Amino acid sequence: MSKLATISQEEIAADIHLPRLRWYWDFGLNLSEPETRKLLTLLVALFDTTALREAALKAGMSYRTAWGLLRRCEEELGMTMVTMQRGRGTQLTPLGESLVELDAAARLALGEGHSAWEGRMRSLIEPLRRPVTTSxxxxxxxxxxxxxxxxxxxxxxxxxxxxxxxxxxxxxxxxxxxxxxxxxxxxxxxxxxxxxxxxxxxxxxxxxxxxxxxxxxxxxxxxxxxxxxxxxxxxxxxxxxxxxxxxxxxxxxxxxxxxxxxxxxxxxxxxxxxxxxxxxxxxxxxxxxxxxxxxxxxxxxxxxxxxxxxxxxxxxxxxxxxxxxxxxxxxxxxxxxxxxxxxxxxxxxxxxxxxxxxxxxxxxxxxxxxxxxx
Structure with missing residues (x-):
């Protein structure tokens, strides 16, 4: 798995002022939408590095936040997503790897369907949008x-x-x-x-x-x-x-x-x-x-x-x-x-x-x- 960029799709969409269709996972846990996104971003980053501190930086969070998020999710799920061993660093468990692979596959499949609906929404809104004003x-x-x-x-x-x-x-x-x-x-x-x-x-x-x-x-x-x-x-x-x-x-x-x-x-x-x-x-x-x-x-x-x-x-x-x-x-x-x-x-x-x-x-x-x- 390649490295995950730190810029978010939400930030990109905000810059261009166009409607976007979005979805996110709900694991049935006491996690907010941003926390769910950060969890998967962190797991993707751990594909490329065994250093949790480096993965946390790539995911845009502190080491303490990353560690706390992983522990809380594992406690809620009752399953282990990462292992930490002396000399081997932090590694994804088979469950952690499967979560990342499934998320990537789902986003790829859903992205194909999203684009058509987004295009229809933009074609509806753009003609009605007021001309841009500035100072x-x-x-x-x-x-x-x-x-x-x-x-x-x-x-x-x-x-x-x-x-x-x-x-x-x-x-x-x-x-x-x-x-x-x-x-x-x-x-x-x-x-x-x-x-x-x-x-x-x-x-x-x-x-x-x-x-x-x-x-x-x-x-x-x-x-x-x-x-x-x-x-x-x-x-x-x-x-x-x-x-x-x-x-x-x-x-x-x-x-x-x-x-x-x-x-x-x-x-x-x-x-x-x-x-x-x-x-x-x-x-x-x-x-x-x-x-x-x-x-x-x-x-x-x-x-x-x-x-x-x-x-x-x-x-x-x-x-x-x-x-x-x-x-x-x-x-x-x-x-x-x-x-x-x-x-x-x-x-x-x-x-x-x-x-x-x-x-x-x-x-x-x-x-x-x-x-x-x-």
């Missing part, structure tokens, strides 16, 4: 999820934006409707100017909107630590019957996945897990790291974050689109200044698979590809 001194930016931007917005000083994660196409569509100030999107480096312009034209007007190049980043196949199935491509995932976790419809990564399948004439029904969708790169990595899937497409940097393996597939441009009329606003001028600054560029250099663009300036669509060759 008059800050920019409202809808954009494709990116861990470099997420870290910068959360921890950077004087970053004048409120960032809300949406798929590239959803973000561009919102910008075209005037529901946000800017849209973050990404495209493969194989696209030429004609294809890029035709794609943007679905939502924006070249006379009214410009694009700002921000960074290069690398996406690829995320697989379990050690790549036990020797997966090197989506074709390998299909042919070896590996379990895949997909990105949501409307995201740039989902578009990339579909194009890869179409290029090889692979029917979507052959990709086990195609209907199971997640909404961030972190969610993809967490699903694989916790053993609930074998592979997914996401950023190189999240593979390092979750200590799983990465197979490079494509290099991408990431940028912002915004209205020409907004370029003279103090907020946009400040944003451009921060994006060009050493702090942000140093953050990019520190992340695996990232590079800052040499020029961070508003560009017309037809020159965006030409001037961002790298």
């Amino acid at each position: 008059p001194n800050r920019l409202c930016v809808l954009g494709s999820h990116d861990i470099a931007l997420a870290d910068w917005v959360e921890h950077g000083r004087q970053v004048p934006i409120d960032m809300i994660w949406r798929g590239s196409e959803d973000a561009l569509s919102a910008l075209g409707r005037g529901e946000c100030d800017a849209a973050g999107f990404h495209i493969p480096d194989t696209w030429g100017s004609d294809r890029f312009s035709a794609w943007l034209s679905q939502w924006l007007d070249p006379r009214l909107h410009v694009c700002i190049p921000v960074m290069w980043r690398q996406q690829g196949l995320l697989v379990r630590s050690g790549n036990p199935l020797q997966l090197e491509s989506l074709m390998d995932v299909v042919e070896r019957g590996a379990c895949f976790v997909n990105r949501q419809r409307g995201s740039g990564t989902r578009r990339l996945i579909d194009e890869m399948l179409d290029k090889r004439n692979i029917d979507r029904g052959r990709l086990l897990g195609y209907g199971r969708e997640e909404f961030t790169h972190d969610a993809i990595a967490a699903t694989i790291a916790s053993g609930q899937a074998d592979a997914g497409i996401a950023l190189k940097a999240v593979a390092y974050r979750y200590d799983i393996d990465f197979v490079p597939l494509v290099r991408e441009r990431y940028g912002f689109a915004m209205r020409r009329s907004s370029l003279t606003s103090p907020q946009v001028k400040t944003l451009l200044q921060r994006l060009r600054g050493g702090t942000f560029r140093n953050r990019l250099h520190a992340l695996p698979g990232y590079e800052p663009m040499s020029e961070v300036s508003p560009l017309d669509w037809d020159s965006w590809i030409k001037k961002t060759q790298g």
Whole structure:
């Protein structure tokens, strides 16, 4: 069993403001819902280490809390889930291993069914959702999820934006409707100017909107630590019957996945897990790291974050689109200044698979590809 990521699915869902269908185990014990989730998270962590203190840290709790939770659950169940022996550390009993394996299998099976119902709920709610509002001194930016931007917005000083994660196409569509100030999107480096312009034209007007190049980043196949199935491509995932976790419809990564399948004439029904969708790169990595899937497409940097393996597939441009009329606003001028600054560029250099663009300036669509060759 691979390592479990410390970020929770609940935290991911809260960040993107979308309805999610959830379930959890009720063991019939005097345990709260968070305690039940923590118990299974702790047991998964003990697959990878015999040190309870290390497992507790990975599960996001103190050693004392972890020890107390295990003892209380064992007393309530009347069964032993872990053993502790001098020189051998803490190990799962057959019961503990079975609990983890059953939980992973159940989540995998239920995830397939959840995605369809979640999609129906989102299609019902999203058209009724009010346009996003933000402070008059800050920019409202809808954009494709990116861990470099997420870290910068959360921890950077004087970053004048409120960032809300949406798929590239959803973000561009919102910008075209005037529901946000800017849209973050990404495209493969194989696209030429004609294809890029035709794609943007679905939502924006070249006379009214410009694009700002921000960074290069690398996406690829995320697989379990050690790549036990020797997966090197989506074709390998299909042919070896590996379990895949997909990105949501409307995201740039989902578009990339579909194009890869179409290029090889692979029917979507052959990709086990195609209907199971997640909404961030972190969610993809967490699903694989916790053993609930074998592979997914996401950023190189999240593979390092979750200590799983990465197979490079494509290099991408990431940028912002915004209205020409907004370029003279103090907020946009400040944003451009921060994006060009050493702090942000140093953050990019520190992340695996990232590079800052040499020029961070508003560009017309037809020159965006030409001037961002790298």
